[in-house]
Amino acid sequence: MKYKTLYGVGVGPGAPDLLTLRAIRTLRRADVVVLPRSSPYGQSVAWEIVKSIVRKAPQQEHLFLTFPMSREPARHIDAWNLAFGKLGERIERGLSIAFATEGDPSLYSTFIYLQREAPLRWPGIKVEVVPGVSSIAAVPAVTGVPLADGLERIAIIPAGYGVDDLIDIFQRFDTTILMKIGSEMSNIFAALKETGLTDKAVYVSKATASQQRIVRDLRELTPERGDCFAMIIVSRKERTGVLAGDTPPEKVLDELSNGH
């Protein structure tokens, strides 16, 4: 085998004790741990999560790569060219690489682009994903509102998708998870207001991390630019009520049995 396996390692939503055993083992064994960050001057969220469990330099290299949040294509092209150069140099030398990603690597992560590109740049390289606790698991854990049970349906929508469509989604799904809400806060607020669902929505940023923020009444938020880790979860909870509420147990348990 010419190249070592390239790992995408989900490091969980923020709390270091939500790392899995497999993630820890993979990060500790790697020659190089890659830590993405959005700015060369800013913190790497992944580093905050893994810094207490990785090996100390120089036994292991901790390679910070910058992937800017920008709408300028040129900045992304520059960033990826730089990243592929640095990664390629190490891959060609036969070093093992673990790319740390917040949450889970298969859900809107920077690693996905590398996962797709790696076999083209380094033919025969094995790419392996270590799944992690995603933010969509962390949010209900900290709010106490389950994502879905029984026959409830979920939509996961990266914001910036068009508000007309959002209204339709809100009406047709029991739970809507709005990711990467960034500059779309005011559009989301408008769609919630129009559907009468403002009271069914909760805003969560950095669930389980030390900077966790939960806002249960969206009226307390100005439609500021949401931080890039913020999510809004809309839970209609109109068809639940299993073992609770005023739905007759027979009906509820019938739904339950159909759903399970």
Place this chain on the structure above:
Amino acid sequence: MKYKTLYGVGVGPGAPDLLTLRAIRTLRRADVVVLPRSSPYGQSVAWEIVKSIVRKAPQQEHLFLTFPMSREPARHIDAWNLAFGKLGERIERGLSIAFATEGDPSLYSTFIYLQREAPLRWPGIKVEVVPGVSSIAAVPAVTGVPLADGLERIAIIPAGYGVDDLIDIFQRFDTTILMKIGSEMSNIFAALKETGLTDKAVYVSKATASQQRIVRDLRELTPERGDCFAMIIVSRKERTGVLAGDTPPEKVLDELSNGH
């Protein structure tokens, strides 16, 4: 505090090394570890995952509770009455309880009913969820197909929801995750055929567990009754192509920058 905290602990999709540190600590500290199973004669999937890390009996009780998969409401009522009796007896004695759930406790788990009911039965009890790696994170890790990137949208649908609606969902979402497919296999196959998406679908059961099964060509499956851990993932992947394929890098990176 009269009662100890009641924990719902996500034990991950199947591989024991996908347990988190928090799950392990919570399971080890509990007086009682609850292990759901679908039949008193069958295996508990949760037990298979945690048996190597929990304390040995009698230092810790391992309480198996049976929640049958049945369409008969009476069987569920009986099962829950029995479960609440056994749990209540231990909660009233001040024992700490960790209820182990496969995957993540907030996504279609048996624990959700207990989470809702507990504060009504034992006023003041604190209920805490330990999020876990869900099957929807495990499946893309084992198939190598990411769930979503950029502006892709995801629908999570418990099957048994109506085939007409399914066709619409397939057409409107980039990724559709069909959970709990049970007896709905032939309806799902029909909807896939009608939308021409059979080749974009993959069948996965027990991702990461030793009994993992992946079927990439659904024609190899008879529309048998799928096992209750099976999922079908439909990935259109028509709007991806970031850094790969024949989409011009500028267009792709523009999407990327809008999406991140």
